[in-house]
Ligand SMILES: Nc1nc2c(c(=O)[nH]1)N[C@H]1C(S)=C(S)[C@@H](COP(=O)(O)OP(=O)(O)OC[C@H]3O[C@@H](n4cnc5c(=O)[nH]c(N)nc54)[C@H](O)[C@@H]3O)O[C@H]1N2
Ligand SMILES: Nc1nc2c(c(=O)[nH]1)N[C@H]1C(S)=C(S)[C@@H](COP(=O)(O)OP(=O)(O)OC[C@H]3O[C@@H](n4cnc5c(=O)[nH]c(N)nc54)[C@H](O)[C@@H]3O)O[C@H]1N2
Ligand code: SF4
């Protein structure tokens with residue numbers, strides 16, 4: 001059989017890696033995934049998440065049928081219910097009583113029609129997107145500086161740079177393929193320096209020449225300090241400032257007034273003066289500098305100002321617009337950029353136009369043939385959910401995002417949706433925390449079925465192509481939106497047959513009256529205004545603008561020193577640095593920092609389906625400095641309760657000196673589907689940046705205390721279990737089994753009876769193996785059916801339980817040996833049996849114990865030698881920073 005090979009794009013991060021998918025079995029949803037060697041984002045590389053895509057395209061947990069009020073129905077019924085509901089509320093309360101909350105994980109075509117329906121025809125701008133939580137500060141920063149939301153450079157600039165500053169970005173885990181490109185660039189150019197600015201010592205620091213563990217939230221001061229240093233040391237490019245910029249003097253006055261001396265900056269930022277000076281000298285003395293910034297900068301009550309403080313330094317030295325230099329905001333989602341292009345934010349309009357610009361509102365109205373285009377900005381995400389909570393917004397349609405988990409003050413979001421009159425949710429997944437609150441559930445196509453375009457963080461438009469036919473009754477998001485629009489009376493404006501029809505219109509709008517007669521707009525892909533279906537199907541990755549003057553796309557912007565402002569000059573912004581809005585206090589003494597893990601994507605609706613991705617960091621955890629841990633009587637493996645003014649959660653304690661004292665870190669990923677008390681969003685303060693509306697998700701004052709567990713337990717079971725009434729439960733999908741981590745603060749159960757009830761299925765031919773020591777609070781049991789392990793439970797009064805990695809191997813066996821049956825109850829692997837430890841390399845399933853053992857036994861000295869011995873690190877390469885950690889630990893042990 002000849003297998004079909006399809007070129008498509010990864011659905012996760014903004015790197016936008018090209019993929020070659022080989023469809024092995026179309027009906028069985030079997031596919032093999034490889035990096036596309038020809039795609040200019042990744043040249044064949046993929047990270048662990050991209051490489052594991054084949055694990056996530058099954059029908060497990062897919063939403064396959066529409067539902068209205070809990071009943072499965074056909075599309076007509078569901079679409080009528082949506083259209084009638086929205087129409088009725090608009091009639092009774094006006095257009096601002098309805099809202100859409102959408103996502104950077106939509107295709108450009110989906111996003112375009114959602115925005116067109118709300119802003120162009122319903123006539124309200126109450127459509128906002130999860131990009132508000134992600135890079136709205138970066139958008140505000142670019143617009144203030146350049147007059148347009150335009151990313152100046154590209155990935156190649158990172159390879160051409162001699163200094164890369166990564167601030168508020170854990171590139172190694174969040175944009176791993178770019179991190180690999182940086183690593184390769186350094187091998188070629190040993191003089192390339194890397195500075196990482198992050199309160200934590202992350203995996204990204206592994207390649208850093210200098211790590212500035214900045215005090216949380218103080219980057220504005222640091223970059224103001226840099227601007228003032230550049231001025232004082234004669235490092236300014238005065239010719240560039242005069243010719244191409246405005247506002248320098250007041251920006252410098254502000255910078256100098258707030259920053260003071262290097263020693264002052266260092267003190268304010270919690271750094272040493274020597275380190276600050278080193279960084280400043282490198283920036284001043286290097287022509288090719290790229291400053292990458294991401295959520296550590298954007299997710300802040302003064303995020304937009306921080307972005308401009310960074311851009312100011314590049315403008316002041318003319319380090320912009322040429323190969324190897326520039327400020328570079330890293331975006332998160334696969335189509336964050338496409339969303340910006342179609343105007344998905346509540347304050348923007350399609351094709352990089354603005355809602356507060358009457359001429360542009362008029363232009364878009366004429367293009368769309370509508371006289372109802374919203375005349376003013378709508379509610380931004382946090383305000384929007386406040387309005388749902390207080391009842392002024394009565395209907396919300398949530399598409400491709402999971403706000404009950406990811407918005408700040410998330411328990412309030414849940415309460416808001418609970419009391420909202422009409423909640424419509426479109427998702428490809430059935431069980432999500434947000435979907436659970438939907439009155440109308442709409443099944444969307446998943447990544448492997450979708451057809452359209454996305455734009456990556458270097459302005460490169462690529463195709464996502466379908467690998468499989470639609471599953472169940474799932475439909476493209478654009479189709480669902482257009483059907484609703486049609487039923488609301490807007491048939492003519494939404495009469496598209498394919499996503500190519502929409503792309504063509506989007507391209508035409510970008511070129512519509514976009515010439516010197518008006519103010520030229522940066523976003524222009526007018527070359528595609530007449531694109532035919534076959535050409536759309538064959539579309540090669542290309543960087544916008546794509547116009548008659550630049551038919552092959554545009555690698556860099558601003559090379560001619562011309563910007564998109566009225567004067568065509570870039571603008572300096574005077575910055576007054578501000579600390580986080582809520583400072584730690586006696587009741588909540590720690591700063592909570594939240595962010596991402598290497599192998600999970602956001603709310604885990606897809607990556608959580610992959611056993612190999614779950615193996616890296618299986619449970620919600622809190623990282624805390626050892627000194628703080630000691631003060632609060634916390635040890636690694638304990639459970640801790642974290643609490644803020646807004647909510648609480650329980651997490652496993654990890655003590656580490658990569659964390660700075662006074663600050664704790666918790667990953668953002670866990671949901672109520674997978675954990676009883678793991679939603680960190682419940683604690684995050686809903687403070688936003690007044691300029692961008694982006695929440696301050698990186699700094700919330702919290703308290704921490706040991707969770708008073710009476711017992712800790714772990715279950716591995718072939719069939720999923722319904723576990724209720726236990727305070728701490730985390731569910732982890734393994735290969736052929738589910739694992740549950742448990743704990744509770746009340747007296748232990750009658751274990752055997754309890755296990756039988758939650759297993760519910762009656763069994764024959766079963767053996768219960770049991771061991772109990774009430775004195776020690778220990779209990780272990782295993783249910784063996786036909787000599788095959790079905791389920792096992794381990795309970796202890798301490799958090800030390802058997803290593804799950806070797807237990808997991810027993811579930812792939814059809815029979816248990818005598819030794820294994822015995823060892824099950826001792827909780828130890830059989831003699832000579834493999835206990836590889838927690839998985840570090842998810843491509844080759846190599847655990848930390850195997851690595852540590854091999855490093856020691858064979859005296860391995862570097863990552864390459866580990867790779868030759870164990871294959872670890874030779875796949876996607878995402879684990880290389882961790883492999884280095886084992887090497888350095890071993891070296892330290894040898895020295896000791
Ligand atoms: N594996 C994985 N990759 C992803 C995603 C995912 O879910 N999983 N999501 C994607 C998305 S949507 C996004 S937006 C990107 C985000 O990519 P990143 O922004 O790189 O990711 P985060 O982990 O949110 O935060 C980055 C770093 O900011 C640091 N930080 C916190 N406070 C401060 C501060 O005050 N100053 C500075 N300088 N740093 C600070 C944190 O310690 C953290 O290491 O990742 C994308 N890639
Ligand atoms: N505490 C804290 N909170 C944060 C952050 C943080 O760093 N800390 N980061 C913020 C950032 S940067 C971001 S981007 C957000 C992300 O937050 P969310 O967008 O809420 O998280 P996801 O899990 O990506 O949600 C996407 C949803 O869309 C579904 N989906 C996937 N593909 C499709 C599709 O094609 N169509 C439809 N209809 N549905 C689809 C998925 O199943 C999933 O339910 O979280 C934000 N929240
Ligand atoms: S770096 Fe990883 S997650 Fe991001 S696009 Fe590439 S393969 Fe996908």
Ligand SMILES: [Mo]
Pocket residue numbers: 133134135331332333
């Ligand atoms: Mo994001």
